[in-house]
Amino acid sequence: MHRVIPQASDDRHVRYEAMPDDALERALATLREGGHRVTGARRAVIETLAELDGHPGAEDLCERIRQRYPAVHRATVYRTLETLAAIGVVTHVHISGGATAYHLASEAGARPHLHASCRTCGSIMDLPDGMLDSVSRDLLEAHGFELDPRHVALSGTCKDCRGAG
Amino acid sequence: MHRVIPQASDDRHVRYEAMPDDALERALATLREGGHRVTGARRAVIETLAELDGHPGAEDLCERIRQRYPAVHRATVYRTLETLAAIGVVTHVHISGGATAYHLASEAGARPHLHASCRTCGSIMDLPDGMLDSVSRDLLEAHGFELDPRHVALSGTCKDCRGAG
DNA sequence: TTATGTGCAAACTGTTTGCGCGAAG
């Protein structure tokens, strides 16, 4: 695969707000620094990640990628996400009863944070990073357990669903 | 080949360890009260649940059940667990990257509690139920989100694995 | 008798893996 990327000028549902190219180039640099190769598939994954809002799962990414780069295979997306996670370019959070959600670590406004997912509607909300600090401390002191609060989303019912229910 | 291990074939009350009959009968009563039928498969699931220590997943249960009641199908185990959960006879916790864990709600020493699972070794530990109370309060006040702290296990690294790592 | 539960096979979601080819370096 070569750098023949149909950077659509006719994009109807693609918004380039925060200019992903910047994030893209930084990600590619990190990839090179780690001794990894820069490939079309990897560009595609990073670019798509930069473009998608919310908390897309791997399958969401696959679907979106397929629209522009039909040659990029699902398995490659998974492998790429794994690689990118390993070098810190993307972060992921496991959602109870759903797909793992990914986003670029360097995304604008994406400093470290926690997640909570709604059991009813599946929506995911971001939470302040320090929210579980005291629990973490407790857990470590009392049980020797080192909590990784960013690794899994908390579960419950969101505002809207509480209202509706 | 007889009785290397005490077996229950058509004998309903073979019990080599103490007591699950009590929990079993209570569970069956709840089942009846809810207008559900008492069946062999349901007995098998409850009995096995009472017997297994730790935090077995549905597949663990299936395997154990198959040893004694080979006719009970995996799908039935899942459906039974769903039913029992609905009427409050069993509780379940979703484990990140693993199987949902079940246990009898009425089990000895099984008052409500939280769980944490080790990302490295997969072990599951019980935690005091109130551990996330202040976080719950925060979440509700600040974000309108109603946390269900028993629904998902916290994730991190257990004492042993921290030592080893 | 009759609704409810069951066994079975098959689908399903999310993810991983072995294989040989092709392309990045």
Added chain:
DNA sequence: CTTCGCGCAAACAGTTTGCACATAA
């Protein structure tokens, strides 16, 4: 030219579902 990454198919774990038959009430 030598790896590393790729596409592909297939396997995988955990769980759910449609169907026809069995059975508890």
